[in-house]
Amino acid sequence: MxxxxxxxxxxxxxxxxxxxxxxxxxxxxxxxxxxxxxxxxxxxxxxxxxxxxxxxxxxxxxSVEPDVSYREGMLSDEKERIARMALSEVPQGGSIIIDAGTTTARLAALLPQDIDLTVVTNSIPIAAVLATRPNIQLHLLGGHVRPLTLAMVGSWPEDALRSLSVDVAFLGINGLTPERGLTTPDLEEARIKSAFVDAARRTVVLADHTKFGREDFGHVAPLSRIDTVITDSSIDNEHLLEIEMAGPDVVVA
Missing domain, CATH: 1.10.10.10 (Winged helix-like DNA-binding domain superfamily/Winged helix DNA-binding domain)
Known part of the structure; x- marks a missing residue:
């Protein structure tokens, strides 16, 4: 067969x-x-x-998109390795955006406690992890909550992001291809993610190997706007080379 x-x-x-x-x-x-x-x-x-x-x-x-509780159990080891690799992209004493997502949530939990950081997020779970950390100045974006991802979306957080300039944005994503760049199923989340890219001097995407070659409904950004993609070792070499040729550095955890 x-x-x-x-x-x-x-x-x-x-x-x-x-x-x-x-x-x-x-x-x-x-x-x-x-x-x-x-x-x-x-x-x-x-x-x-x-x-x-x-x-x-x-x-x-x-449904169309699995919720947070389902996704947390998927590819747990790969997400942990990706998050640990992403720590090298965290600026010393700078400002970062952490997008909603299960891999980005791993990064939030791993943030070092010996450096001062300003963190902006639209994620309720990530905010809950960081809210009591004395070394972190936390900014939780307002808006209405999307139940599937527990992310704040809508015009309120988009308006707030226009006044920000941060060092690094760490993005989660659902789909990633050379032709369409970054995509995600929900249009409101796509707009927030686009605003994150606009607000940051550098953008780092955390994406396990299953996100490569997928396209979703909402367009976020072309790969030319992305500086680095961090993925796991199960990525197909062909996908890796295609993404690198489109612009970003690809780091394999």
Whole structure:
């Protein structure tokens, strides 16, 4: 069976049963578990499945976009490595923006306590982590809360960002391609992320390997506006080279 045929069979089974398991798929399709994992990764990059522990869930069973509690459990080790690598981009005693997201939340939790920082965020969970830190001057952007991501969105935070100039913006993202740049499903979050890019002298994107090659509805920024992309070691070399050729440095954690 060729890969496209396996992909069709996997997707059909996932949609019928609500989820698929690596082990049972490997036995049913007479291939190795490693082959099935690569198939699931390919389907996830196309936006058709979401990887879960030991298998995957079809995207149409997850509304359109998974919520924070679901995403927190996905690719936990990869997100931790990305966040730790991003610490090298944090300025000593400067100002940063931390976008809403599960990988950016890991970065917030890891921020050093021996340097003074000014932090701007639109994320309720990130604000909760940093609110009691004595070395951090925290600015939580106002607006209305988007329940799926617990991010503040709307005209209020957009207006506030026009008066800011920070050293580095750390962005989370849903999709990343050379042609469309950064994209995300929700238009209001796309506008906030665009405003973050405009407000920062440098922009660093934290994106695990599943975000590469995906395109979503809301456009955030072209890759020419991005300085650095930090990802994990499972990234496909072809995707890595395509992103680097479009402008940003790519750092693999």
């Amino acid at each position: 060729y890969a496209p045929e396996r992909h069709q069979a996997i997707l059909a089974k996932a949609r019928h049963q609500g989820r698929v398991e690596v082990r049972s798929l490997a036995e049913e399709l007479d291939v190795t578990p490693e082959t099935i994992r690569r198939d699931l990764t390919a389907l996830e990059r196309r936006g058709l499945l979401h990887r879960a522990h030991g298998g995957a869930i079809p995207i149409d069973r997850l």
